[in-house]
Amino acid sequence: MTRALLLGVLLAAALAPALQAQGERPVVVCTTTVLASVVRDLAGDLVVIEVIASPAVCPAHYDVRPSDVEAFGRADLILAHGIEPWVGELREASGSKAPVVWVRGPWNTPEALKARYREVAAALEEHLDLSLSDRLAKCLKAIDETDALLRAYAREHGFLGTPVVCMLWQKAFISYLGFRVVAVYGPPEKVSAKQFEEVLRNASLAGALLVIDNLQSGQDLGRRIASEVGCVQVALSNFPWTSPELTNMTEVMKWNARRLARALALAKLRGEVGRLKAELEMWRVATIVSAVIAVALLAAYLRLALRLRR
Numbered sequence: 499m500t501r502a503l504l505l506g507v508l509l510a511a512a513l514a515p516a517l518q519a520q521g522e523r524p525v526v527v528c529t530t531t532v533l534a535s536v537v538r539d540l541a542g543d544l545v546v547i548e549v550i551a552s553p554a555v556c557p558a559h560y561d562v563r564p565s566d567v568e569a570f571g572r573a574d575l576i577l578a579h580g581i582e583p584w585v586g587e588l589r590e591a592s593g594s595k596a597p598v599v600w601v602r603g604p605w606n607t608p609e610a611l612k613a614r615y616r617e618v619a620a621a622l623e624e625h626l627d628l629s630l631s632d633r634l635a636k637c638l639k640a641i642d643e644t645d646a647l648l649r650a651y652a653r654e655h656g657f658l659g660t661p662v663v664c665m666l667w668q669k670a671f672i673s674y675l676g677f678r679v680v681a682v683y684g685p686p687e688k689v690s691a692k693q694f695e696e697v698l699r700n701a702s703l704a705g706a707l708l709v710i711d712n713l714q715s716g717q718d719l720g721r722r723i724a725s726e727v728g729c730v731q732v733a734l735s736n737f738p739w740t741s742p743e744l745t746n747m748t749e750v751m752k753w754n755a756r757r758l759a760r761a762l763a764l765a766k767l768r769g770e771v772g773r774l775k776a777e778l779e780m781w782r783v784a785t786i787v788s789a790v791i792a793v794a795l796l797a798a799y800l801r802l803a804l805r806l807r808r
Contacts, residue, residue, distance in 0.1 A: 537577070558582065574626065657675045661706045662677045675758070686715065
């Protein structure tokens with residue numbers, strides 16, 4: 499099964515309960531799985547959710563399909579981040595009169611995510627006349643619990659102060675966890691040769707242990723940086739529903755933290771192996787030098803002994 503087909507199956511499974519009763523409930527079209535997961539947490543049994551962009555790609559680079567026009571045409575409410583250049587085009591092509599609510603700003607730290615939940619709840623209440631205060635409070639409490647868990651996890655696994663390089667879209671989350679970001683790179687297609695060299699220089703000077711990529715932006719550039727600097731590359735996600743267990747952004751944050759912990763452990767192991775190899779090399783050289791000195795001393799002793807016998 500191809501990755502695209504697998505993602506399609508996962509999305510369909512996630513939205514299946516809502517689709518069964520589509521005629522009875524208002525349709526909320528979400529441009530991304532981030533927004534869709536928030537709507538599902540807040541009102542999954544009250545609305546039908548349709549998602550446009552696959553969680554495997556950056557929504558700014560998503561290629562729209564005819565089915566997306568149809569989805570916009572069915573919408574009672576459209577939620578978007580503001581980074582999708584195709585929203586206006588789809589709305590016009592579909593003839594939709596549904597209001598578009600822009601849920602702007604980052605979503606990959608607990609505080610930022612809470613703000614997005616509040617904004618989506620307000621939009622659902624205003625435009626669909628839903629009452630969501632109790633559900634919102636429950637969601638915010640779950641995010642606070644995730645926040646406490648992540649902070650403890652970061653301390654336990656030695657994230658604090660660890661020098662790393664990261665892709666721009668992951669910087670907020672990485673800084674939140676306590677890593678020391680020593681170099682940042684933007685979308686790969688916008689990184690110049692000069693910027694690439696600057697990232698390498700800063701990473702090398704700071705002794706960066708990790709290069710942290712954004713999964714939806716591609717990983718080739720991060721691998722190149724990691725190879726040049728000699729550190730471990732790891733890719734994190736900014737979107738839920740890339741696998742069945744990633745039901746919302748709190749689960750994505752925990753998944754990302756676990757990936758970081760494994761990558762950091764590997765980086766430290768590599769460092770320890772390198773240190774042991776250096777020590778072995780030092781002892782090997784010392785042994786050779788000692789052997790040379792011993793031979794030289796023996797030769798000197800033999801020459802002296804021969805002279806004394808004469």
